[in-house]
Amino acid sequence: MTAMKKGDKDHGQYVRKVQEETLRHSKDLLAENERLRTRVVSLEGEVAALELERPRLVGELDRVREDLRRHQALQQELKQKLELSQAEGLRYSESYLGIERQNANLANLYVASYRLHGTLDREELYLAIQEILSNLIGCDEHPVTQVTYDDASAFASWAGKVLPTEAEWEYAARGGLEGSIFAWGDEFEPHGRHMANTWQGTFPWQNLCLDGFEGTSPVSSFPANGFGLFDMTGNVWEWTLDWFAEYPPGDLKDPVGPAQGVYKVFRGGSWNHAVEFARSRNRFMMPPTNGIYFVGFRLALGHKVP
Numbered sequence: 464m465t466a467m468k469k470g471d472k473d474h475g476q477y478v479r480k481v482q483e484e485t486l487r488h489s490k491d492l493l494a495e496n497e498r499l500r501t502r503v504v505s506l507e508g509e510v511a512a513l514e515l516e517r518p519r520l521v522g523e524l525d526r527v528r529e530d531l532r533r534h535q536a537l538q539q540e541l542k543q544k545l546e547l548s549q550a551e552g553l554r555y556s557e558s559y560l561g562i563e564r565q566n567a568n569l570a571n572l573y574v575a576s577y578r579l580h581g582t583l584d585r586e587e588l589y590l591a592i593q594e595i596l597s598n599l600i601g602c603d604e605h606p607v608t609q610v611t612y613d614d615a616s617a618f619a620s621w622a623g624k625v626l627p628t629e630a631e632w633e634y635a636a637r638g639g640l641e642g643s644i645f646a647w648g649d650e651f652e653p654h655g656r657h658m659a660n661t662w663q664g665t666f667p668w669q670n671l672c673l674d675g676f677e678g679t680s681p682v683s684s685f686p687a688n689g690f691g692l693f694d695m696t697g698n699v700w701e702w703t704l705d706w707f708a709e710y711p712p713g714d715l716k717d718p719v720g721p722a723q724g725v726y727k728v729f730r731g732g733s734w735n736h737a738v739e740f741a742r743s744r745n746r747f748m749m750p751p752t753n754g755i756y757f758v759g760f761r762l763a764l765g766h767k768v769p
C-alpha cells in the first residue's frame with residue numbers, strides 16, 4: 464500500500480463530495496421532471512376538455528348576449544311606456560279640468576235661465592235646496608269630496624294641522640309593510656276578501672259593486688292597516704302637499720316635490736277607479752283649484768317646530 468499524502472486525501476474527499484452532490488442534484492431534477500411531465504399531461508387534459516366545451520361555451524355566450532340585447536330593448540320599451548303613461552296621466556287630468564269647466568258653464572246657464580225667466584219662486588228655491596241636501600242624508604260618515612286642494616289646505620290651517628307630503632302619505636299607506644303594493648300587503652283580495660272600495664267591472668258603464676259600495680263608503684268600512692289607518696287604499700283619492708314633478712329613476716328616500724308647479728298630487732285610488740289605480744305608490748294630479756267627486760283629503764299632525 465502506498466502511503467497517501469495529505470494532498471491526495473483532500474482531493475479524494477473533494478471528488479466524493481462532488482459526486483454525492485451531483486447524484487442528489489440529479490435525483491432532484493428527476494423528481495422535478497416527473498412533476499412537470501405530470502403537469503403537462505394534466506394541462507393537456509384540461510385543454511382537451513376545454514376544446515370539447517368550447518362549442519357549448521360559445522353557444523352560451525351567444526345566448527347571453529342575445530338575452531342582454533333583448534332585455535335592453537325591453538327596458539327601452541318600458542321607459543317609453545312609462546313616459547307615455549305619465550303623459551296620459553296629464554291628459555287625463557286635463558280632460559277632467561275640461562269637464563269641470565263644462566259643468567261650471569252649465570251651472571251658470573242654469574242660474575242665468577232662472578234669472579231671465581224669473582221661474583224660481585221661494586217655494587221652488589226651498590225644494591231645490593232640499594234636493595241638494597237630500598243627497599247628503601246618511602253620508603255623515605262618508606269622506607268629504609268636491610274639495611279643491613286650496614279648500615283642503617285652508618281647512619288644515621284652520622285645524623292647526625297640515626296635508627301630508629307624498630312621502631309621508633305613502634309611508635302611512637303601507638302601515639309598516641315596506642314596499643307593499645296595497646295598505647295590507649301585495650294581494651288585492653286576500654282569500655277572496657275585499658279590503659277596499661274600488662271599481663269592479665268595465666269602467667264607466669258597468670259598476671258591479673262586488674265590494675258592496677256603488678259610490679263612496681263610510682270611513683272604516685274595511686279593515687285598518689298596520690298603523691290603524693282606514694281607507695288608505697280606495698274610497699277617495701287624497702290630496703297631498705306636493706306639487707307634481709316626475710320622479711327621477713331609481714330608488715328615492717323621502718322625495719320632496721318642487722317649490723312650484725301646475726298640478727298637486729293626490730294618492731290612494733277611489734271607488735271610481737279600478738284596482739290598478741289603488742296601489743300605494745300610484746300618483747295622480749290635477750290643478751289645486753279643482754274639486755271633484757272622487758277626491759278628498761286627510762290631515763297629518765305636522766312637524767313640531769323646535
Ligand SMILES: [Ca+2]
Pocket residue numbers: 660661662663672673674675676677678734
Ligand atoms: Ca265599489
